[in-house]
Amino acid sequence: MLLKKPDLEDGSSKLETVEAHTQKLGANLEENILQSLDDSLSPPSDFRIHSQHSDKLLTEQGANVTRQDNASTETTKSTVLNDSCCAEKYKADACSRSVCDTSTDPSVSGVNSSMPDFSILRGEVCLDDLTIRELQEAFRATFGRQTNVKDKIWLKRRITMGLTNSYDVPSSGCVVKDYKIVGKDAKNDMSDMDERAKTGLRATSVVIYPGNEGDSPSSSYYQSEDQEDSSKRVPIHNDEPQGNLLGEQCTDKRTRKPTKRYIEELSDIETHDSTVKNSSPAKRPAHDELLMNPRVAPFNETGSLGTIYPTRKDTFGGFSVHVPYVSRMRRGRPRKDFISFADKGPSVEPKGIQPSVEMILVKDGDKGNHLRKVPEVPLKVSSENEHAEAVDSKGVRNLQAKVCSAVSKPKIKHGLTRKHHRAWTLSEVVKLVDGVARYGAGKWSEIRKLSFASYSYRTSVDLKDKWRNLIRATQTQLPAQKDGACPRKTNPSIIPIPPSILLRVKELHELQSQGGGFTAPVKFSGQDGKVLQGKGSGFL
DNA sequence: TTTAGGG
DNA sequence: CCCTAAA
Structure with missing residues (x-):
């Protein structure tokens, strides 16, 4: 030039x-x-x-x-x-x-x-x-x-x-x-x-x-x-x-x-392409949703008859194509009918599949590691766990949890494993609540160490998450119970948390959120304690 | 590494 | 549960 x-x-x-x-x-x-x-x-x-x-x-x-x-x-x-x-x-x-x-x-x-x-x-x-x-x-x-x-x-x-x-x-x-x-x-x-x-x-x-x-x-x-x-x-x-x-x-x-x-369009296409390929690292840097970024296009004409379908841009083997916009396969844990299938009895439990892994798992858990990086095949919870939960009146849940853990090993994508979902048993919840009562909400590490020593698969984050869920439960479930039956509780596989526990959770939560940095151990108020005792939960 | 919080 | 930021 x-x-x-x-x-x-x-x-x-x-x-x-x-x-x-x-x-x-x-x-x-x-x-x-x-x-x-x-x-x-x-x-x-x-x-x-x-x-x-x-x-x-x-x-x-x-x-x-x-x-x-x-x-x-x-x-x-x-x-x-x-x-x-x-x-x-x-x-x-x-x-x-x-x-x-x-x-x-x-x-x-x-x-x-x-x-x-x-x-x-x-x-x-x-x-x-x-x-x-x-x-x-x-x-x-x-x-x-x-x-x-x-x-x-x-x-x-x-x-x-x-x-x-x-x-x-x-x-x-x-x-x-x-x-x-x-x-x-x-x-x-x-x-x-x-x-x-x-x-x-x-x-x-x-x-x-x-x-x-x-x-x-x-x-x-x-x-x-x-x-x-x-x-x-x-x-x-x-x-x-x-x-x-x-x-x-x-x-x-x-x-x-x-x-x-033209240039703009071209670059547009390229950026789209790249975003599809690279995903957005800021939002979800990892793996399994790399290709799960549905790009809903404004109604594209795809039918030969001129019918209009909503499509989204998808990536198949490096090619960017439009496919009819439908829901994707769910990711993560299997549905609960799967759980209930597994729940049919202990006989379903595939105990003999990989006995060695169990040892690894238990050992791992004792060390307090969390299991994500390890190919996790939890076949059976540790014996102490069983023992601890044997007194639980809701033994069904224990079985369910164990069986659940036994049957699947979700491998999301390429090395990254998702920790298998373990339903929280009632005894676990009780332990958690007790731990919070003792050490205060937020001391998850302590709670995990002291109250969940035998639950190697529960990390402090798990405890925190569960506690948060419990709080939410108290805010939603509790009033609903007073008013009447919650329509969504018809699901038999979801065993509701006993109102007594929820009440206690609520109390603890309110107490601790009010008291600010309150961490002092609190013994149960008489009412809740009684109920819990009546439940026969055998923790500590 | 732990905690908090969003997803 | 996962992920990340912040501490």
Whole structure:
């Protein structure tokens, strides 16, 4: 971009700096432009004449021979590719170089490449003065390939575009000097082009290109130019127009800069993609919901009958697709009917599956670790636990808990295990309440150590969570009980916490929340204590 | 490591 | 239960 300054004539002295500048200065940008130019000018499929012809033409260059042998083109085009690529590459280089490093470069002529006479482009070029032939030659010099287009305007324009590396050139009457448009409409420059690119306007969109020799440049040229139909927006390649042998008339379309909106849409898609792939680390950095980020799209039309389904974007094997929006499989612990299935009796308990793991588990628990990192297969609670709960009047719950722990080992995803859900037994709850009463709410670590020594699977966090749930229960369940039966308690597998315990929880909670930093041990108030004792809970 | 709190 | 921040 910045390379094509007028002060580059006789650039031998400045060549190096300029090229250095080129590399330094966003090889990307420059390369993109040149690349797209290349693409547009030399589609590999039907590029141009055979190198032999090129050579021949090269030798005849002085005469500006522009005859094209279409038959040869057809039959031998495939062998040209390398050569043409070289030429194109060279041309690309030539576009970003100073003026005189081209035709005089010995290496170029040494490679037997069909380099056109770039001298024709040197200095000030007034395309209006040239004949069609000369224009064609200039075209060749500019793009490094032959053209048989005879349309002067088109040629001029194309040459100008090539020389100035700009898509935004006047259709006629301009003078190109040192790869920059001077004379008429000298303001057509890169900066101007950038401006247009920003605004999404294309001056070229109104220019009509006359067709030539079947490769009509105007056909389907700017179709959907200004229609922001994103589905039609494709990057600058693979857009070869129909029936075109030379592929030179589609240059504009293929090389036109994407509109702002296109860019935005593209980046939008990318960000969406990335968010889908990366999930949002802030929210849920881990694992198992990586793909569970349903992206509800606004009603997309997916049905062939035109029916409208709500869909969400989902990811399957790296592909982002829309699928009908339905609930996902539940994650986490199995449903309670599963529990009740397991609850049918101790006979269901698969005791013999992995006896060794049990030992590991118990040992682990004694150390007070929490089990998440270990592949957890709790088959059986420790004997002390059993003993402690043997006195519990609600033995069913014990069984249930144990069986539950025995039957499943949720492995969520790839190494990360979820601690198996163990239903809180009544005795546990009582222990917890007692612990809170003794050590105060918040001393979960202490409570765990002192009151839950035998419940290795209960962490201090568990205690805290359970206590919180108990508090909630007192706030919801308790009043409801007074008013009447809670409709949701019809579930038999959920054994309600006895109101006595709830009352005590409430009392403790109120007490401790009022008392601020109160941590002093509190013995039960007589009423609650009595009830608890009556329950026969055998803790401590 | 523990606690608190949101999810 | 999980996860994280804060202490």
